[in-house]
Amino acid sequence: MSHGALTRISCACRLRQVTYSPKGEATFTSLKFIPRGGELTCWYGRLSNEDFLLTYGRVPIPHIHGDNMIGFSLPGVLFSKSMLTLSESRCTKDLIERKSTLLQSLGVDASSMVDFEIMMGQEAMVIRQAGLPVPISIIARIMCLTGDDELAIMCMSVDGQAKTISPENEARAMRWIVGLLGQVEDQIFSGGGTEAQEDTDPGHGRVLGHRRQTLSAQVRSAEISVLKCAREIAAAAVLAVPGGKPFGVREEGKGKGKSKGGKKKSPGKGFG
Numbered sequence: 371m372s373h374g375a376l377t378r379i380s381c382a383c384r385l386r387q388v389t390y391s392p393k394g395e396a397t398f399t400s401l402k403f404i405p406r407g408g409e410l411t412c413w414y415g416r417l418s419n420e421d422f423l424l425t426y427g428r429v430p431i432p433h434i435h436g437d438n439m440i441g442f443s444l445p446g447v448l449f450s451k452s453m454l455t456l457s458e459s460r461c462t463k464d465l466i467e468r469k470s471t472l473l474q475s476l477g478v479d480a481s482s483m484v485d486f487e488i489m490m491g492q493e494a495m496v497i498r499q500a501g502l503p504v505p506i507s508i509i510a511r512i513m514c515l516t517g518d519d520e521l522a523i524m525c526m527s528v529d530g531q532a533k534t535i536s537p538e539n540e541a542r543a544m545r546w547i548v549g550l551l552g553q554v555e556d557q558i559f560s561g562g563g564t565e566a567q568e569d570t571d572p573g574h575g576r577v578l579g580h581r582r583q584t585l586s587a588q589v590r591s592a593e594i595s596v597l598k599c600a601r602e603i604a605a606a607a608v609l610a611v612p613g614g615k616p617f618g619v620r621e622e623g624k625g626k627g628k629s630k631g632g633k634k635k636s637p638g639k640g641f642g
Contacts, residue, residue, distance in 0.1 A: 440581050442554055443483045449473065450480040453513040456542060460516040468521060469512055476504045476512075490584045493591075494551065510543035511535050537606070541599035547592040555585050 389397045404410070422429045450470065457466050470480075477498035478484050485497040486506070495503035511534075512524050520535045534540055559582050 440488045440558070440585055441486065442558065443485050444550075444554075446478055446480045446482050446484050449478050449484065449509070449513065452546065456514050456546065457516070465516075465518065465521065469515070472512055472521070472525065473509065476509065477501070478509055488584055488588055490580070490587065494547075494588055506547060507543065510546050511540065514539045514543040514546065537599045537602040541596050541603070544592045544595040544599065548589055548596065551585060551589045551592070555582070555589065558585070 387399050477496050486494050487497055488494045494506040496509060497503055515521055515524060515535050516539060
């Protein structure tokens with residue numbers, strides 16, 4: 371029997387069972403009649419490229435089963451409205467207009483749809499008709515920045531190198547990403563989503579699980595960034611207080627090598 375990563379089996383039949391004799395001979399029982407000389411191929415199922423590589427040591431070319439890539443589109447007006455909400459009372463009208471112009475140059479236009487792709491282990495990217503993909507974090511930072519200096523930093527981020535803004539605005543940007551991708555996840559993988567209704571093949575569930583894991587990992591990464599920003603903001607607040615010190619830092623000479631009575635502890639004896 372030859373093997374092929376085909377989405378169909380020759381003779382349009384499926385096997386009912388496989389039995390093995392004591393000599394190691396296999397007997398295949400099909401659900402339909404197979405003419406003599408008919409070709410039989412074995413379908414691996416709707417596996418992800420990762421499953422193909424780890425289980426069989428190869429990946430079919432072309433990648434007919436796809437991979438863990440998730441593609442989706444969002445209306446550009448969603449980003450313009452979000453930017454106005456995030457910029458309200460924080461930005462001048464001139465800064466908002468310049469942020470909007472920069473977003474348009476990166477493929478986020480209020481008059482059209484914005485296409486995204488997410489790969490396992492990679493950030494969600496805006497797919498442009500011309501130019502390299504743009505990470506969603508750059509889009510979110512532009513929407514949340516509140517100063518000319520931060521805008522200048524983000525203008526230098528179009529090369530794909532992540533540039534940070536203030537911890538407060540960075541946290542707002544990451545929270546926005548968490549909320550956006552959370553809604554996308556619900557839309558794609560809910561009972562009425564297109565992914566959930568794609569087909570009834572049991573093997574498709576594994577691919578679906580991999581794709582959902584890809585999106586969930588992106589959401590978790592943004593959540594971790596929010597926590598990191600919160601720690602930076604808290605540390606900065608402590609240092610701003612006269613005499614304040616970051617958490618975990620002790621004054622020199624305090625709490626070291628002294629017992630309750632104030633005497634210096636003697637070093638413990640080693641083994642032997």
